[in-house]
């Protein structure tokens with residue numbers, strides 16, 4: 483019976499424990515979480531989602547306050563097209579977050595940054611170029627490009643001195659998306675160093691339509707492996723979405739993928755950025771509490787707990803402070819939904835908006851409880867304590883459980899005496 487530790491992920495000329503902890507914005511996959519993965523010989527992700535806000539919280543900068551002040555005049559205006567990101571400040575925030583993380587790195591593993599194309603930030607190309615370049619400037623080991631096809635992303639950084647040295651990869655959910663991407667980058671003579679294949683059971687946004695139930699990660703991986711073998715393309719694939727035990731991971735590794743990317747099991751660790759009260763919500767969830775809906779303004783389906791405070795919330799759009807989802811014309815689907823409700827209910831002080839949510843504000847406040855399909859199994863990975871709460875785990879415990887477990891077993895941690903311990 484094999485275990486994950488019998489395999490290694492080869493990137494360049496080095497081998498790693500084939501476990502990646504996936505990027506979880508906004509600062510759910512903290513530096514601390516990513517650093518644990520690297521210390522243990524695997525790969526951890528930080529995320530650059532809303533990085534000015536993350537920087538303010540970590541380094542006492544005032545990026546968000548300054549931006550809010552600058553655009554205060556526009557708060558009651560529903561046309562948000564004037565709200566722009568200052569690219570130099572965006573780069574500074576990215577360099578702070580990435581640089582501090584890299585400075586703290588220990589061990590043989592790597593730290594990557596997750597970079598979502600859907601954060602269009604009212605200037606998609608310029609802001610993405612700034613984010614990618616600043617992460618490379620600050621010494622990130624690699625970049626995972628996600629939430630979008632990223633057909634122009636390599637081009638944006640092709641002149642960066644680290645373009646061919648840093649590990650660059652993409653998340654896809656179909657062979658078609660991968661083919662489109664490879665066709666684009668072949669012109670630059672620079673293939674990705676890894677390809678994460680994310681199936682429909684993942685957390686966060688899904689790269690599928692609302693027919694996501696009709697897809698299955700093993701089938702997609704088989705298709706992509708067959709395509710790569712036929713084309714003689716040798717890039718490690720990383721399987722992601724619903725890999726809950728070490729044995730789940732082994733089933734993918736045995737068919738020839740290079741590694742797995744996992745996230746949900748780490749949402750209930752001390753190192754995860756969500757408040758402990760939200761971690762308890764994840765533990766308590768039953769299968770019926772986990773839904774996939776269309777409230778994200780990105781247009782992608784998103785999986786979350788049914789009790790997510792973001793659902794139905796009708797707060798005023800917070801674009802003057804945030805504005806990460808403003809498209810190239812300065813619009814966001816939530817603004818339209820919010821306006822519709824305000825117009826339909828002129829006498830109400832607070833409206834309810836059901837079809838979309840103000841994702842920036844709610845993610846920033848940990849009020850959008852996105853999660854993977856198997857969140858309802860988290861309670862089986864720990865102890866229930868005397869006060870009825872669940873024992874939070876350490877990232878090291880979960881990482882090693884993936885690395886060494888067999889027979890679909892999940893190792894429980896040593897039991898602590900009380901919730902506060």
Ligand SMILES: Cc1cc2nc3c(=O)[nH]c(=O)nc-3n(C[C@H](O)[C@H](O)[C@H](O)COP(=O)(O)O)c2cc1C
Pocket residue numbers: 503504505506507508510529531596598628629653680683684685686687722723724725743744745746747749852853854855856
């Ligand atoms: C709370 C949470 C937040 C996530 N946020 C992001 C994100 O910001 N960007 C992204 O590319 N993937 C995101 N994901 C997806 C993960 O990185 C990962 O690929 C996926 O969840 C793996 O499946 P698993 O959760 O079943 O292990 C998120 C997942 C979770 C659980």
